[in-house]
Amino acid sequence: DVKVTQSSRYLVKRTGEKVFLECVQDMDHENMFWYRQDPGLGLRLIYFSYDVKMKEKGDIPEGYSVSREKKERFSLILESASTNQTSMYLCASSPRTDTQYFGPGTRLTVL
């Protein structure tokens, strides 16, 4: 079974803090993705990566950066957290254009 894990289920941070969200997959997938999910807005793509050290902006990259130093790990970084970044963050991985496998999500609250 494909397994995608995220470092935390719940996270509470203060405005201005630097926040790291980690995602690890165990199936040697090339592609990895970060989404945020908000009520009424659905899932929106923040960043994705097709290979190690490669990244591409999604639909809403502002305020975020990513890092992919190893194939199995894709990190989302909030350089200076703001209250409008309170959301559910979902990581996914996939082999090429096949189905995406999602992690359980991290619910981030920024106070």
Next chain:
Amino acid sequence: KQEVTQIPAALSVPEGENLVLNCSFTDSAIYNLQWFRQDPGKGLTSLLLIQSSQREQTSGRLNASLDKSSGRSTLYIAASQPGDSATYLCAVNDYKLSFGAGTTVTVRA
């Protein structure tokens, strides 16, 4: 930019009734289309993947159709059960996934 719309936003049916969930998309140049299920506070679980060359996919009580030319997909769930209560999301893959806002289904016992 791909736009994905799901109608209705919410649906409540008695147990045993068949469910019909609709998804429409604006750009037909897609690799595939996926249907996901999401339980409250949880991640997404893939239900069905339809490649662009296919017309439908079936898995148990679930059947999904794809009409690429008209930009539509329909998910049918036969003989619904209370355990089918969840939010169902449609996602179109044209090198990246674009999601609809989902249909929240409640099956009443």
